[in-house]
Every structure is written in structure tokens, then in C-alpha cells.
Amino acid sequence: MTQAKTNEAQTKVVEIPSQISVRELAQRLDISPIALIKALMSIGEMVSINQTIDYDTAAIVASELGYQVQPEALPEAETAEEETEEALPLWRRWLQEEPPEALQPRPPVVAILGHVDHGKTTLLDTIRHTNVAEREAGGITQHIGAYQIEYNGQKITFLDTPGHAAFTELRARGAKGADIVVLVVAADDGVMPQTREAIDHARAAQVPIVVAINKIDKPNARPDEVKRQLAELGLMPDEWGGDTIMVEVSAKQGIGLDELLEAILLVAEQADLKANPKGRVFGTVIDAKVEKGRGVVASLLVQNGTLRVGDVVVAGTAYGKIRAMFDHQGRRIKEAGPSTPVSVMGFHDLPKAGTLFYKVKDEKEARRIVEALKEKEKSQQTQQPTLTLEELFRRFQEGEVKELRLIVKVDVQGSLDPVVRSLEKLGEQSEIGLRILRADVGPITKDDVMLAAASKAVVIGFNVKPDSAARKTAEAEKVDIRTYRVIYELLDDVERALKGLLEPEEREVFLGEAEVLAVFPSSRFGKVAGCRVRRGVLRRGERVRVKRGTQVVYEGTIASLKRFQEDVKEVREGYECGVGIKGFKDYHVGDILICFTVERVSQA
């Protein structure tokens, strides 16, 4: 009846782990990656060669190709109930999943950015010293990459990490983890390249900016000139009717700091920052190092939930059980809620700064996730796809990318306006957003590429070329640089990308329905249902709705379909079968399973 059955005599067996790259699966199935990608497309999976797919998807396509599938005997893989998808850095989704009524206000997290020597470190030090009661004994405070102050009874967390990493990368990260950026501009120096860059990064991360015009104690300070320069860049001072708060300060003499902190609290209030202290525990790794006698000491910023001593956390491929936890003043604490920076002991490896950390059930689960991730990294290391206009299309389909982001460089001022205006017009005509993160005159530089890498953008050059540093960085960071000599070609390409990016319409197509006759225990799903197909066909990998009376009690995917212990691709009307649905086990006898497929209709 099915391919697996007719080929019974020569059925080949393939072992599949919980996660596998398309390239690796093709090797195991002994077919070309292209043939496998086509087969995956036929079951509705759009993937690229280096992408990792889960067991269920791999199993479906392998059985389609006539293989008998067995889960690879990874240590503990069978007993683990959760899939490694949990390892994906999806904190944004996690936050959205928190019940709104459980959300509580949390302190703002502030990053201080600006051009070198404009006073970032001095400002951080001054705020710290005037607002943090230093420890009495010895007065030695720990530098954990962040600190928290209390001002007017409200807490503010400052990220305190400038100057000890490749600065563009760090700033990109800093701006991303923060809720507010304080942009420091020296009043005697004005807007400089890294000032512009910081603005671009903050905008790309959609983080509000408060400007601190620093060094106003200096005789050659020209604060109004700075405001004028910033206004030109689209940061209009509030006193001129704009919406950017600009505070004149002297970090060195402590002038204007109250006003700055008040401005931060005001912007924080408008941003309505919330988290669930009782929810899923996760946050960002600020920094980590190995200390003599203490092992790995990691600084973490808790963003949601409450982190406790004894918790097991995973950050990328590092994990550990928290043995001890300290606040930014080196005091031993037992728990830390949202927006709190802490330093912890217990990681087995050094977690990478900037990665997401999250709590898992136990060390066993942590090891399993880390192993799966290492496997994945190994297969991706060979060739991570460049984020090209074409690749953006795929990512858009996966919901990873919501808009087309561009960095535009042109040869002369005269062509900047027409190019930007034409691009913006294309964006307006399209359903997908188009955002120009930077538009400037000059060659494509390393900074442009770093900004593109940090914000998943494509670099467009009009009559300009990347310099050699930019080219090298683009290669390493997998950034797409496109250069054009004719404006129509440029606009054509972008238009096509926008069309490709158009969200396809979805349409449901009924396939069949089955009645649940019995319920059995299953190690993989908890429970599976013994069913008879009453109408049409049930197909593995397709969507399914569980109906009880007139109510739909669950909607998911048919992850396993068996006839007499054997995995099959589909079961037709009149036949009996076993059905496993990922994430569902509450079957009742008499439930109706409705199987359907979702067709995509492109609007292009």
C-alpha cells in the first residue's frame, strides 16, 4: 500500500538523531542534498542544505524515500520528553507567551554608547559612585559588567561593559540587551563616526535614545552645536519640539546627573517595561571569565523569572548548576528577579557574552540540549548561509525576518536622495516593511558590514565598492553586499526581493478524519490513539485537529502513524492505525481526528 510496504524485502534502515542537518541526512540516505531538499519541499518544508531539521520531519521524509526509520540511540534521548527546540534563543517569544496578568513592572536596563573619549566610562563611574552605597569592608566593589542603582526609590540597571571587546560588536550587543541607550556626545567634539554608528545600532534594535551632552564644564563646549548636529541625524531635541530628551552633563564634575537619571526613568515609564518574576527563567550573559579557585564566574542579566541558587542553566553550549550567586556589590544572594545583574559560579564551560541563558529542568536535560546544539554547530560551521536577498525570503517564510533592512552607500551626495526616496517608495508599495538603517556617502566599510551583521541587513552599494576590510568582514560575518552601477537594476532587485518576501496566503484543505477507538501509552508521546479512518486519508506530517463533540481540544501535527508497529506515510478510509500527535496525549475514546493540509498561495 505504501512505499515502505511494497519495498519491504529490501527496506533499508536509517538511524536519525533528534536534530540533523539536511546535508548529514542526505549522506545517511545516500542521496544528493538537492534531491533531499526537493523531497522536503514536497512535504511542505522549505529548507536549505545547512539547516537543521527535527526528528519528526527527517523521519517523514526518510520513510517517504523508502527507509525504515529508527531513532538514533543517543544517551538519554529516549527518556527525554522535550525536544531540543527549547535550546533556540527565542526569548522574545517566551516573553510574549507569559500571561499578561502575571507581568510586573521591572527596572530599565540602560546601555551607554558613544564615541571613544566622549566620557562613557567616566559617566558610568560617576553614576555608580554617587548612587551605589559602596561596601563598607574594604570598599572593593566587583565589576560584573553591570550594576544597579536606586534613584528616587526606583531601580535602574546599567550595563557597564564598554572598552573591553571589539567595540562595534559589543555595542551592537549592548544596544540589543538594553531597554534604553544613553548616547554620550562630548560638547567640545560633537557628533563623530561612532556617535552615528551608535544611533544606527540603537535604531536597528528599536531602543529609545536619551542624549547626554557631556563635558559642558569645558570652556570650548558647544552644546547647541551638538543639538544641531543630532537634529540633522533625525534626533530632534525635545526643547525644539522633538521627542529626544537631551541633557547637558559633566560626568567629571557630576553636573546634570539627576536630570539624566530622571530622563531615563521618564523614558522607561513610557516604554512600560514588564516581566513575569514567576515565569520562565531566562536572560543574557553579560560576561564570563575563569577565576582562580572559583572556576567559571559568569555575569548574567536576568530578564524574566527568578533565578535561584541550585538552578541549572544553559547558555549556548555551556551549562551549569548555580552553586553561588552574588549581586553587583559582591553580596551573596539566593535569588534574583527581572532586570537584576548577578554573578554566578557553577558553569562548567565559559558561556559567550551576549548569549541567551535559560533555566532547564536538570543537568541531564542541560547535557542533552548542549550535545544537540554542539552537533548542530558542527554541521553549520562548515558553511553558514550568507544572509542574501534570496536567503531573506526563506527566513521571512520562517517568521525569522519581518522586514527587509538595508544599508545604503552611494558615491556622491547628489545620488543619495534619489536612491533613498525610490527605495522608500518601493517599501510603501509593498506589504513588507523596508527599513533603511543607514544611508550615507562613501565606500562600503567594515562598520557598515558590522551593522548589517548585527541587524540582519543587506548592504547596497551604488557606484561604490567595499574596501578590503569590509569584504573580509562580510565573508566572515556572512553579510550580503550588492553593488550596482545602474539605479534601475538596484531598484529591480529590491523590488523582486520584496515580492519574494510577500507573505503567501494560506488555505486549508481537508484530507480525512478518523475516530479514536482506544488509547495506548507511548514512550515518545505519552499516549497514542488507536483509530479507524472514517473518511479520506490520514497523512503523517500533516496538521490535525482533535474534536470532542463540537469542541476542538487540540491542534497539532501527526508526528507518528503506524499500522501493525510499522511506520507508514498515510492510512486510507476503512483502515485502522496508531496516531501520535506531538505535544498531545489527552485522547478520549470517541474523539474525532481531522487531518488537513495548509496550502500556500503566493501573492506575487
Ligand code: GDP
Ligand atoms: P570613553 O572612552 O567614552 O569611556 O571616555 P572616558 O570616560 O575614558 O573619558 C575620556 C576623557 O575625557 C578622560 O580623560 C576623562 O577624564 C575626560 N572626561 C570625561 N568626562 C568629562 C567631563 O565631563 N568633563 C571633562 N572636562 N572631561 C571629561
